Amino acid sequence: MNERYMKWLNEPRIDKDTYEALKAMDEASVEDAFYKHLSFGTGGMRGIVGPGTNRMNIYTVRRAIYAYAQYLLETNHNAASHGVVVAHDNRHMSDDFAREAVGVLNAFGIKSYLFDALRPTPELSFAVRHHGAVGGIMVTASHNPPEYNGVKMYDAAGCQLTPERADRVIDFFNDVSDIFAIESIDLERAKKSGLVEMIGESTDAAYVKAVKGVTSSVDSNKTIKAVFTPLHGASRTLGPRILREAGFEVVTVDKQMTPDPDFSTVDSPNPESKAAFQAAIQTGQANGADLLIATDPDGDRLAIMPWHNGEYHFLTGNQTGAIFIDYLLKKRSEAGTLPKRGIVYNTIVTSDFGATIATSYGMDVISTLTGFKFIGEQMAKIENTDTEFLFGYEESYGYVIKDIVRDKDSLQAALLACEIADALKREGKTFVDYLNALYECHGYYGDRLMNVVLKGQAGETMINNIMTHFRNAEFASLEGNVRIAKEDYLHSTRVTSEGTKTLDYPQSNVLKFTFENDVWFTLRPSGTEPKLKIYLNAKTSSKQATDALLDAMEKILSDEIEFVQNKKGVKQ
DSSP: OHHHHHHHHTOTTSOHHHHHHHHTOOHHHHHHHHSSOOOEETTEEEEEBSSSTTSBSHHHHHHHHHHHHHHHHHHOTTHHHHOEEEEEOSSTTHHHHHHHHHHHHHHTTOOEEEESSOOOHHHHHHHHHHTTOSEEEEEOOTTSOTTEEEEEEEOTTSOBOOHHHHHHHHHHHHHOSOGGGOOOOOHHHHHHHTOEEEEOHHHHHHHHHHHHTTOOOOOSOOOOEEEEEOTTSTTTTHHHHHHHHTTOEEEEOGGGSSOOTTOTTOSSOOTTSGGGGHHHHHHHHHHTOSEEEEEOTTSOBEEEEEEETTEEOOOOHHHHHHHHHHHHHHHHHHHTOOOSSEEEEEETTSOHHHHHHHHHTTOEEEEEOSSHHHHHHHHHHTTTSSSEEEEEEETTTEEEOSTTOSSOOHHHHHHHHHHHHHHHHHTTOOHHHHHHHHHHHHOEEEEEEEEEEOOHHHHHHHHHHHHHHHHHOOOOEETTEEEEEEEETTTTEEEETTEEEEOOSOOOSOEEEEETTTEEEEEEEOSSSSEEEEEEEEEESSHHHHHHHHHHHHHHHHHHHHHHHTTOOOOO
């Protein structure tokens, strides 16, 4: 790491700002910034903004785009002429990184479609197919803290690169011997050469029209009022526009409509946390709103809080997904338009709640690895077949209703949420009433997410130690529930009482323990953040019993992790 640091510090081609930042680094900063190279995870390449090989800066971005350009030229002979769509969110350096992406692509002679201002991720996915491009680049770090940024890379279908494609990009990435020699053409020069086409309102209009096709409501007299906040992010314009054009009354959280890269009004710009709704709750109470809607900074995730019995209730991603599935399939069933074969897609860490509902309507459910790119890949496989895509979602508040994008889409989900809220209000009901009815019918499902944050090189080592510990653990039973299966997605094995079978999934560092009575937990190191994620799922006949079971599961797993962190050896 010291050799890498000195090489950067003494590099004559480095820009002045980076050089000054390098000189100001202390020993701990040097270690974290140079102990490794940024890697490609579930959401592309993501990291803290700053100088270093383990940081997001113009040089690491150039290296990533250089590799992506090489991949495009190798796999598509029309890459140069068909081009790549480039968009960015509101984060620090996002505009600069988008320009660098365009500059490197143009140095290869590859055309770029560059959005004229920040746009949400789902519109980038839509725009790839809309413009007939061979790929897309989204500059974003989603809902990470303000110091992060990143790049996501897309294929010609508007789907994030799947592992076999990303692996080829990584090959080119690793082949770069001189990161400072990568050429990047100035944007104004590229415009004059015809290599850049600026896009904006016409693409917006096409995307808005496509999203509005999600709603099945034909009644123009909407009954609900919704509060919308983009949490300072990229859906600030299109979110309210889509809902208002669909006829809904929308009140915005004005102080969160500004594209503030520091996200100064929230502790975390993550709608998965109820704390992010504080300003929305105040706005909702002041305006008598029926529904609160929040999207994350790049506009692909959505969370909602419906009004019920005098207060706003925070719904989990699994609960919202289950309601969406039942509503969509019930409408199709009532209209007699359910397909002979339709598929709902989720992930291996998504609650069984939605799958149970989908199968009750006779539809199939396919689970993919975590990461919406895997759902997008499956959507592409059934295109133009006799199998219909019905819905795709994951527990982390990502949903896609119509196959107009191959990524999660908060704006589709926002429109559907408003339609459901409107339909329920006409019946004197709320989302919570709907959810309770589903529990009565299918059992009380509960889910929980444990985040074990471990930063830096030492944290990465500890996460590996914890995963090794659980790989060696048996967990023959959990709170009286006998283990049914132990799945190791890194080694592609599924162990049951009948023996060991091979899993038909791409390799991924994930462990899943499944027990009787819809009880399971899954461990997965985050691909984009310094944390270990542990997903818990349980089902009983009541909320109290399910919560108690989840509490017990969390205590058991916390004890196991503490045991490893205290370096006491292998407990089991």
